[in-house]
Amino acid sequence: MKKHILNHKFLLFLSIIAVIIISLVEAYQAILFQTVIDTATGTLQLEFSNLFLYVMLFLLAVFISETFSKTSNAALNASVMKDYKQSIINSFLGNNNQSRLTSSELISTLDNDVKIIENNYLNSLISMTKDIFLFIISLFLLFRINVTLTLSILVLGWIPVVVPQLFTKKNQLLKERYLGKVEVFVNQVKEIAQGFEVIKGFNIENKILNKFSNINEEAEQSKFKSDAFTGFQGAISISSGFLMFFINLLVAAYFVIQGDITLGQMIAAVQLMNYIVNPLISISKYLTNIRSVTRIISTINEKVLDNKGESSQETKEFTFDRNLRINELSYSYNNRDKVISNINYIFEKGKKYAIVGESGCGKSTLLKILMKQINDYQGQISIDDINIKSFDAKSYYSKVALIHQNVFVFKDTFKNNICLYNEFSDEKIKNTIIQSGLTKTMNIHNAGLDTLVGEGHVELSGGELNRLSIARALIKDVEILLVDEATSALDKVMAYDIEKTILGLDSTIIAITHRIDDNILKNYDEILVMKDGEIVESGKLQKLITNKGYFYDMYSNALLSLGEKELVGGV
């Protein structure tokens, strides 16, 4: 955070100058009081018109300094917070998949946490700077009026500063607890928005409403506790401030009775006392605020800003001429149960590979590893003998793509969704559309490539989404295309169609499929059969059938269930 503030040195300088001017103007108010009262009581000989002029000048100074201060503070605030939010998003996108925040954590960080930081850190810091100057200037002026009175204020002035600090830890804890509840709340709201159709379709509105009501209640309760405790801490602070103020007022009154100071000086001293006591109280409040957000700031630093994700050894440009080799690959999500267990395999460039196996045997995990989304595995994966960990991420992802069922659509045009904001020639785009089978879709919509798609616009069908993801991979000429059951949500005819498109590509294809179906599997050069994280068989379809091994069992079961379905259909 400090770094982001110091990035705007000029605005910071302006803000500091502004608060110094404001402090001087405010402190001058005490002198003005003294002048008016001493003139009124006859202690000072001054023309009334002069008094009027001083007051007018004072008002003008207040107006100018307040405007200057508020504008420069707002400009500093806007610039620092813009930078801070930008760097959070930059780091979020710069981190690898494993180290990133969840979407709810990110939304909550950028919305709620950032607002708290702005209010409790940045604004507190600026206001505290102003109070420190006001304190120093007032102290100086008060010294000139009466030294004993000043010393008395200096001794007793610490009461309202120190006492509230005793409650800071608890305040901090309550604020953090509240933030945790807000994160749960955001997550729930997101689930309601995203799961709208499931909620309505399965008639679970009441259950979800109950869940939301509990989460909402908990979030508001914890906000109430945090606000109430902050209020209690504030009350302690204000009461101790008053205690100190009245003791010093009595001391000032004593000096007037003794004739050591004039009435005007006493009024000025009272005003200056305010400018000493109030900043002391406020400074303690600002310090509490700043401390309560420092933990939030360090969490953001730890989770996002300091987490560089990609390692510095990733420097090599991606090249792929011969093969992709997996050597003794093992992986476990929890450091206990192996999801991938000692896999050895060589994928030849340009060939088409299908991966089959029961649900949960580790197929998707293997693709995630190949996609460099998981990096803490054992063993080695290399392309033409270069460890994939040494490839520069940008270069790697320009040539390796993963497509799966969940195709994210940006609320934007077809063109931007296919090109993903990169520039390609019209011819390239046209060819991509033809190859990925999107021509019919383009023709349906009058605006063609400029048709707006995504939530609230044209919503794409399952098949169109698959074709969109194929188009995204095709347009950047990917060399390795990983396919994670892209067609499992589609009907048989549509699935064949998409599989045909994928198999017609020049890239090396490694595709997970659930369909144990001759018409699909016969088109692959090799079928990898996975069981409990291992590749237990591999080869062409016919070889696997003849082997009568694990694949044959799966194949026979698939045929059996297909036959049963046809039987049921025929009855």
Ligand SMILES: Nc1ncnc2c1ncn2[C@@H]1O[C@H](COP(=O)(O)OP(=O)(O)OP(=O)(O)O)[C@@H](O)[C@H]1O
């Ligand atoms: N992020 C995760 N944390 C912990 N366990 C996980 C995680 N992701 C997957 N798993 C577990 O790892 C195992 C393998 O999952 P994976 O998704 O690779 O299987 P799969 O063969 O692709 O399954 P399916 O065919 O059903 O998609 C499963 O038991 C799954 O529950």
